[in-house]
Amino acid sequence: MWTPAELERTLEGLLARDYHHRHPFNRRMHAGALSREELQVWVANRYYYQQCIPVKDSLLLAKLPEDARREWITRVLYHDGPSREQGGLSAWRALGRAVGLDEDVLESHALLRPGARFATDAYVNFVRDHPWFDGVASSLTELYAQRIMAVRTVAFETHYPWVEPQGLAYFRSRSRQAGVEASGALRLLGGHTRTQQDQERIVAAVRFKCSVLWSLLDALDATLPQDVPEGLGADDLARPGNPVVGGVA
Numbered sequence: 001m002w003t004p005a006e007l008e009r010t011l012e013g014l015l016a017r018d019y020h021h022r023h024p025f026n027r028r029m030h031a032g033a034l035s036r037e038e039l040q041v042w043v044a045n046r047y048y049y050q051q052c053i054p055v056k057d058s059l060l061l062a063k064l065p066e067d068a069r070r071e072w073i074t075r076v077l078y079h080d081g082p083s084r085e086q087g088g089l090s091a092w093r094a095l096g097r098a099v100g101l102d103e104d105v106l107e108s109h110a111l112l113r114p115g116a117r118f119a120t121d122a123y124v125n126f127v128r129d130h131p132w133f134d135g136v137a138s139s140l141t142e143l144y145a146q147r148i149m150a151v152r153t154v155a156f157e158t159h160y161p162w163v164e165p166q167g168l169a170y171f172r173s174r175s176r177q178a179g180v181e182a183s184g185a186l187r188l189l190g191g192h193t194r195t196q197q198d199q200e201r202i203v204a205a206v207r208f209k210c211s212v213l214w215s216l217l218d219a220l221d222a223t224l225p226q227d228v229p230e231g232l233g234a235d236d237l238a239r240p241g242n243p244v245v246g247g248v249a
């Protein structure tokens with residue numbers, strides 16, 4: 001078995017390479033190269049992710065041992081808050097307003113990209129379908145989340161001064177909270193890790209989660225059906241004699 005320090009070093013190496021701070025979209029964000037519209041699309045797509053986090057944590061809660069449940073429930077309360085005007089989701093809605101998005105655009109998911117929905121749903125399904133150990137481990141990308149929040153906050157302040165400053169409250173709150181949550185998850189997993197196989201499950205869950213976050217950003221650069229110009233193969237399938245249509249009929 002690895003020592004706890006060796007396990008953390010392994011996770012560190014994985015995150016240093018696979019975490020979404022290295023994704024081209026985030027690199028453009030941090031360099032100040034995103035347009036207003038691109039930033040709005042990011043906020044809108046991440047809102048779906050934010051909404052799904054307390055859902056996956058609620059699914060996880062139902063599987064946890066009593067002591068762990070008592071601690072993990074604070075994650076759900078953090079996002080949902082004691083009322084609609086408080087908590088993480090409320091802070092993300094404030095970010096939406098700060099970048100100029102109407103709340104009904106966020107709530108209707110009008111800007112949600114298919115791939116961002118699939119990536120987010122894959123995370124919820126992973127937690128629902130696996131033992132709690134893997135679900136808890138998959139949250140460990142938060143070891144790096146606190147770092148990206150700091151970089152992002154400075155990037156917004158420096159490059160996107162048109163974003164109203166109160167919209168950045170979520171990032172500030174999260175840069176503390178992510179570290180607290182990651183330490184809690186490591187402690188919980190440490191108490192239930194018996195074999196090297198268990199440790200490898202932790203690494204595999206973090207690898208999976210990195211691919212969720214990476215795919216979500218991939219989806220923001222993807223072409224949407226309505227953006228394909230007319231005449232660029234848009235009507236190929238409708239043509240009589242087309243082998244695909246013919247084969248189906």
Ligand SMILES: O=C(O)c1cc(C(=O)O)c2c(n1)C(=O)C(=O)c1cc(C(=O)O)[nH]c1-2
Binds near residue numbers: 053
């Ligand atoms: O903006 C980000 O880069 C980022 C990353 C992550 C992450 O690493 O999973 C989370 C969040 N934000 C976040 O806001 C959040 O609430 C959150 C919860 C979780 C989780 O897996 O339980 N990750 C993250």
